[in-house]
Amino acid sequence: MPDLRFKPAAPQKTDVPRPKRGEGQWAFGYTEPLNKNEQSKKDDDPLNVRDRILYTYSKRGFDSIDPADLRGRFRWMGLYTQRKPGIDGGKTATLEEEELDDRYFMMRVRTDGQLLSHRAVRALGTIGQDFGRDTADVTDRENIQYHWIEIENVPEIWSRLEDAGLSTLEACGDSPRPFLGSPVAGVAVDEIIDGTWALDEIKRRYIGDPKFSNFPRKFKTALTGHPSHDVSPETNDVAFVGTIHPEFGPGFDVWVGGGLSTNPHLTEKLGVWIPLEAVPDVWEGVAGIFRDYGYRRLRSKARLKFLVADWGGPKFREVLENEYLGYLLEDNPSPVSPIGHRDHIGVHPQKDGNVYVGVAPTVGRVSGTLLVQLADLIEKYGASGARLTxxxxxxxxxxxxxxxPDLVDELDVIGLSARPSTWRRNTMACTGIEFCKLAIVDTKQRSHDLIDELERRFPDLDLGDQGITVNVNGCPNACARTQVADIGLKGQLVTDENGEQVEGFQVHLGGATGLQANFGRKLRQHKVTSAGLDDYISSLVSNYLEDREQGESFTTWVARADEELVR
Structure with missing residues (x-):
């Protein structure tokens, strides 16, 4: 690596054109808050709410909570009020937030790719049992998510989490959200590089640091050294992806500006090589650009993807090098993308002679009791621990x-299968209307029922690692990565054959990450009622199985299929 990497020059200002109209970019002096969210963060650093929770709100109860904390700063502590039961999806967009609020909280616990010991898994389970009505979900951000949390119990929950080496700090909010790390880091036989140290170091340096607690909006990080790109790097704000330089060996490429929701963007690949030890500094640089140049005027344009789309990758890299790093990054072609994704389900060899076992909870829904049972099995079989994916x-x-083999059998008994059907393996769902204030339709139970029915209708279907993915989302925000699934379902109210408004979905077909990365095909005016979902997907899959060419993936088939076959 050039000496410049070890002796960085002083950062210099890059010639970034000053915008004609203020977008709330701090780098250009637009520091006056332009909306209520920015004003709230300026009034008080959200990190300060921790003490108020510990010493005031938890002792005085829910009614003592300042609304600016309740619906704003609490998010930096991993807390959202959950949806009040009984409010249908038609009222989601019409009621004020306080009308949707229940007196209970959803709580997210970040794991950041951490290996969880049996003690840590047991602590997560007992928290769900004792304080969350036995709830616990595994999310697609590698979090554990609880419901029914009462403010009075938060200090005890935090204490238990801290004892287990875990935290809810900045699990939500305009902050560095929980990191995605490869579930098989450090053990996979075909791993390019183990990035565990870098994620731990980013967390140590920057989580809870006031210099990085006020981004324009959320900031999502992913890192993997596995060739399968097993952290959906294309859909994160910043991703570090394992690569090999012909002279310097294993390191990471840097990808920026990914994100989904209503304006999806895939990451820009910078085509660079950085060593493991440089990852935290580069993360700081990318995060600093977002903080300083990110658009703060409109929340709908406040993600990093909009800045990257406007600047382009070369300009972003130039600013990163000149203003934040003080040295030039090493050019290197971006690594080859794999086909599909890797979820690590099943039994696989490790490079130390042991094996790892990947299991599939149904759409991430577990429970406190199930986590305790899992902890017992991890301890009984002397496993190193568990990671979420x-x-x-x-x-x-x-x-x-x-x-x-005995462990796999016992995991089956508690409902964690290492040999699931293609549907149980490949279906994801967000929280949905059961608890989420943004949701319009039910997702978790609907997905569970869909899996049961597809297993009944296609009992012997085995598509291997390239099974048909089904991602179910309760609203347009794409928390379940709707646009990059083979079958993406975006919840909304639709009109049924009787002219009634009912729960249903807009359909996205053929989305993918990896080699075939794209946002899928949307058919004009094509929506499916929730009640008709089983029949629609069954018909779609049957058409694929009948019409596909030898070895043709669902993604490829959808792109060429006649419209009548996919409607």
Whole structure:
């Protein structure tokens, strides 16, 4: 690597054109808040709300909570009020937030690619049992998410999490959201580079740092050294992707500006090589650009993807090098993208002679009790621990290969299958109307029922690692990555054959990450009622199986199929 990497020059200002109209970019002096969210963050750093929760709100109860904290700063502590029961999806956009609020909280616990010991998994389980009505979900951000949390119990929950080496800090809010790390980091036989140290170091340096607690909006990070790109790097604000330089060896490329929701963008690949030890500094640079140049005037344009789309990758790299790093990055072609994604389901060899076992909870829904049972099995079989995945799955690492068959059998008993059907393996769902204030339709139970029905209708279907993915979202925000699924379902109210408004979905077909990365095909005026979903997907899959060419993936087929076959 050039000496410049080790002796960086002083950062210099890049010639970035001053915008004609203020977008709230701090770098150009537009520091006056332009909306209520920015004003709230200026009034008080959201990190300060932790003490108010510990010493005031938890002692005085829900009614003592300042509304600016309740519906704003609490998010930096991983807390949202959950949806009040009984409010239908038609009222989601018409009621004020306080009318949707329940007196209970959703709480997110970040794991950031961490290997969870049996003690940590047990702590997560008992928290759900004791304080969350036995709830616990595995999310596609590698979080554990609880519901029914009462403010009075938050200090005890935080204490238990801290004892387990875990935290809810900045799990939500305009902050560095929980990181995605490869579930098989450090053990996979075909791993290019283990990035565990870098994620730990980013977390140590920057989570809870006031210099990085006020972004224009959320900031999502992913890192993997696995060739399968198992963290959906194309859809994150910043992603570090394992690559090999012909002279310097294993390192990381840097991808920026990914994101989904109503204006989806895939990442710009900078085509660089950085060593493991440089990852935290480069993360700081990318985060600094977002903080300083990100658009703050409109929340709908406040994600990094909009800035990257306007600047382009070369300009972004120039600013990163000149203003934030003080040295030039090494050019290197971006790594080859794999086909599809890798969820690590099943039993796989590790490079140390042990095996890891990937299991599939149904659409991420587990429970406190199930996590306690999992902890017992991790301890019983002497496994190293467990990691969560970006596909709502769990991977158990460090298993003796001779004992793996018995472990797989016992995991089946508690509802965590290492040999699931293609539907149970490949279906994800967001929280949905059961608890989320933004949702319009039910997702978790609807997806569970859909899986049961598809298993009944296609009992022997086995498409291997390239199974048909179904991502179910309760609203347009794409928390379940709707646009990059084979079948993406975006919840909305639709009109049924009787002219009644009912729960339903807009359909996206053929989306993907990896080699075939795209946002899928939307058919004009094509919507499906929730009640008709089983029949629609069954017909779609049957048409694919009948019309496909030898070895043709669903993604490829959808792109060429006649419209009558996919409607």
């Amino acid at each position: 970006p596909y709502q799955k769990i991977v158990i690492l460090g298993v003796d290969p001779l004992r793996a």
